[in-house]
Amino acid sequence: MKSETIESIFPIYAIEDDLIVSKKGDISVAYKLTLPQIYSLDTEDINRINQLFDKLIRSLPENTVIQKQDYFFIDSIKEGISKGDHMLCRSDNKFFYEKPTLSHECYLFITKDSKKKIGITSSPKLYEKYMEEVDSFLKVVSASMSFLAKEDYFTIQKINTDEILEVIGKYFSLSNSGEQSLKDLFFDKRLQVGNQVGEMYAITSYDQLPLTIESTKKNIDFSTQKTDFQIPFIQPICLGLECNHIYNQVIYIDSSKSIFSKLKTKLNQFKSLAILSKENEVTYDQIDKLVSDSIEKELRFVNQHFNIIIWNTSEDRLENNKHQLENSFKELGIVPYQIKFSLKDLYINNAPGAAVYIPENYKFIGISEQTPIFLNLESYYKGNKDGILLSDRKNGAPVRLDLWDEPLKRGLIVNRNRLIFGPSGTGKSFLINHIASQYYEQGHHIVMIDIGNSYKKLCQLVKGQYFAYDPDMPLQFNPFYFSEIAEVNNDKKVFLTSLILFLWKGDDPCMREEKQIVGLYLDAYYDHLSSDSSLFPCMSSFYEFVDKNTVLEDEERYFDKISFQLSIRDFHDGKYGQILNSRKQINLVQERFIVFEMDNIKDHPVLFPLVTMLCIDVVMGKIRKIPEVKKSIFIDECWKPISKGEMAQFIKYLYKTVRKFYGEVAIATQDVEDILDTPAGPAMINNTDTMILLSHKKKMAAKDKFAQFLSFSESDLEKLFSTDKREVFVKVGSVSNVYKVNVSPERYACYSSNADENKLIYDIYNEKKNMKLALREFVENN
Template identity: 35%
Template structure:
């Protein structure tokens, strides 16, 4: 039956012949090598890095032979976040986090690069004679073997140059990735479906001069193909004003406005056509002469001659390679009204690049067909403009959206631009690839910056992934989370210690579960006794240190031999009083070297009947070794010069016991505002030991502070904690804008990191409730993320007194079920 409709099958017009050895072969005998491109993340590059990336592309392009085509294709597809709530071990808060982001729209960016070797004749193809307009295509013979070999070698050099840059990575696609398999779609099928889904179905194509449809989607096309439409100046990067200040710069690539900043479904195609540069320049010389001879008849001829001569002077004086280039933005929608808005959006984004937006309605089908992977040789030559390699590369999009870490362990943060959850590993993967040498973290953020939300969010996820978490707090920041864990584990975990007059915190520093006193245990006991004995401004002499060390060792040896002795501070005090002074007399130790009675007099308040006799003589031996979530709340004793240092030491000794005995299990100790305890001279060795040793035992030490003065005033913090914390986390620092130079110097931040930190919370989306946080790893990797949580998590983490009381009262009213109370509160707030 004769086909009377103006239709054709895709097969009859299809320009590609075969895919062999990872190469796409067209029916015009063009050969294409395809790559997937991995670009740096948004807001993470400086001007120098953009220039370095631009230079890398330029070096790589120059190794390609004449009549090659570089085609970079960026897909930006609107998608909705799909929550992962089917896991059996997902906690209540994790599930609420996933549900909070259900169907959150974001742009999925995928980037491809196609290197095509065509011929001189095919490079002159016009829109009137391409694969679409020909009735049928007769496959040409393959180019000669030597040409193909030389092209493949240059592709290998291109790949090596790009991958050696350290900023961009290209991965060559296999046959299966190009043409697909039974279960997954290849890049050609994905292109025709304008999707990046694995399972796609080809749809009808309606090609017309005024309008083009792919399935139900209407296409609109904007092109940069005429020199008059181009920006007057191009550069490698541009300043992003929304996140820049007068003291810092946020940089994006020059073409970023049509990349991730254009929030609609679109494809950006960028082409470089490498012809014979010498021949092009000869033609321009001829044209210039013609213009000169005709200049008396038209002023435009005279002006054109001047422009051509300027182009030729630039090419010859700087040794630049003349090429042709083109860029287009292909956007689509299934709604005509929405398409009008999209047209305006694309036009305004092009205008931000200082380009003249040109809505192309004539060549849409031809340009759509030329953008098929491997069919760049079919590009209509009249749609390209002459320029140099360096200028053309400025139209390459240089960044992508945030990427998930390739690690099973990590925390869930949020992309600051789109609000999509991001899986981020700031511990294991950076250690494995050498970005950091320890897992310790230093967190700095003023009051109200979202510090407690971030720390709650982080430790909760650490706990749910099997880590042992010990928190030292001074503001009840973790009470809600600890109560929830305590209820979920039926009292087995989520242990909350706080100092109260009726039930004070009490320990026994001389008790060990297995009866073995290792070196760390002995050192912690000595440090504790020194803290009780000496003031901060009164360092012990060498003789006093030796005498105390001997006393501790002799006492521990005695209780090891005699099981009838109950280890406690009382028995230690009695040993010094009744036995050790006789030993000192035998050794002829002088009183000025070690004053025993002065020593006992200072320690008397902690002995039986003294003011603090409860502190170090506990009957209840705390078995915290196997408890995975422990909070010590020290708010009531934060200004007590006697109790705070002692309790802090014993808490740390508890953690070191975990550190030494829990083999292969992740441990984290998080210390909040305890600077008065940490700043003492007696504690300094302890802190140094902890921060330098914890990494060897699969552990992390995290210190949190909110005042800049805390860093400056404490030499321990400055010298030990900061230097041994490869992961630095800062929240909104705009309060310290005028003194940030000092913070930058103390933390050893680069200018790039400074710019990122000062951009925090500058352009937050008003429709979302979140605070931003900067995470820097080892001085080489850094980015700003959003801490956005569900309403359930907010209620659990909040430090607002009225909101905490509301939760506690509701929990008591419904019988102590805090999870149910959080659910009810969240539901009532949503309904409001």
């Protein structure tokens, strides 16, 4: 076989002024596209993006080539993914080290076809004259790309000379490193680049395609009896293909006259042959319908070419990749053409900026409205620098999800509050442990109010403060106390009003007049305290103040003071007298991890809601003193008792106050009905922009409630009900997707609620008095 030098077949002459110049004078401008995350698009989104690319095609002049290249590389994690010296951070880096991952990059090259094929090397003067005509072309391209860049679906970045060289290096080395030195190329019925062996499959004719093609297809794995999970039609051979590959998509915007001429010729050929073959008759009908529809709808004809290059380092692995690709084509009903004898021409001329030279017999006619169906519209999960460490559901690669700063900057949310729904057995406390531990590692102050000791191991690991309420030795609070009178602001009085009305009325409704009079007593009480330094602010002194004073003429018409005193007396000098009259304040300002465990009083109708409210008020006092620090409050199942009657006002107070002081409230429960069935439910939902839900496959009956009360779209519901165990649906504002909760063995041991596993861990802990050692020994022995 005669050998050729790479210089003789290399199609690129130069990269100048951030433009690719081919040897025949074609000029290409290059862009890098960031596409939406895989599984994030619904049918409406996909159709909208198709329309955008249709408009892009229509906006460009004749003799333009659009070349879209998607590079998919198998890689592995080499760098640490978690910062810090915490045990769990180090376990992340060890767990994910050298884990196989898939990366994706997308580039768009828009080429002005010179048509005259000016030989640069032989006619530099003619080429200079031609370059003068390029400016108007570049202005049109820039305007078209600006239109595309305005959309929220993707970002578009024009790339410079160095970046173009890197992409060309990736293509000709079949390597993610973008090597600049060219490797040996062989094309003897199989592609070989250095030590890589590869194959090319192409779509070059409508005969290879199914009779009907929709923009989306149903994903069987993620669909249920009540939901159809839709993905882009072409996904199985793009992101669905788990091997090294490049997907080339080339669109030729030629003159309509020349394309119609080709169509007319084909139409006549098939018409004359229809009598000989039923297949030719079908093809004739297809082309006839295509022409009729295009004329009627004023659509634009284009020529198009699509191919996939796959490669690997060994023949055996390449054979496995071929089987995978061929099965994906079968799933789509496409019969690809495996390129053998024209491999050199197609590989060389699919290089960035060289697609003008793809042979005519490898192109086929299409319509600009339908062509985008064959374009890859998605990318792998893109993570943030900070946030919660999760994994993408496609290949388990680590992804950081920023729910704190990035959504606010993008305008997706106006508050950071969250609702977390996890039916029994889906891992709700496991997920909350995971979020809380990482936020602690990233500098947050964490407060958790819980029933069930779900967060004790984590608290002990980070040496936080763990308060388990004991009725015999109760925690002592004093919500009336202030160190400076300025602390008694309107928010404080709203809380105290809710607290007093709860102690007086319980779950019974109160009249508006009663609420106003309690507020007037609080105003008068604090005015009196400011002038009488001998009085100590507490429940008892407030009780006595109400007993001895009035704040309104004829107040007895609206305010039953005897009822008030009888209900409150136990908190003045009765059996609960210790709880609200403490002279020693709980100082938690410097504590970064705090757990209030309510399991011992979870069934007490008074103490449970009361202590929960008091714990939150202590936290409110803490967060006001550190406004610049990130603060996260997790209330797991404890919110129910404080969401009834007048307590709904407390929920509003809580959300409002936290938002003002750089914080968030995350309220967790098992079912959405738990929220909807409480008076505070609407307030909680209206003040929560982030929803986190674990698998709801067994809760399909709640589908309509999610749509009605949580404003979930059909696309949100498809994603939600596709989730399986250890997967989590996250909706931030209007954007939603599904992630895996994939953790290291050390994190699993720390978060697990399995009774047998916890017994083993606590046996070690009780012996060594060190949770880090206990978790490590458990992992090593199990």
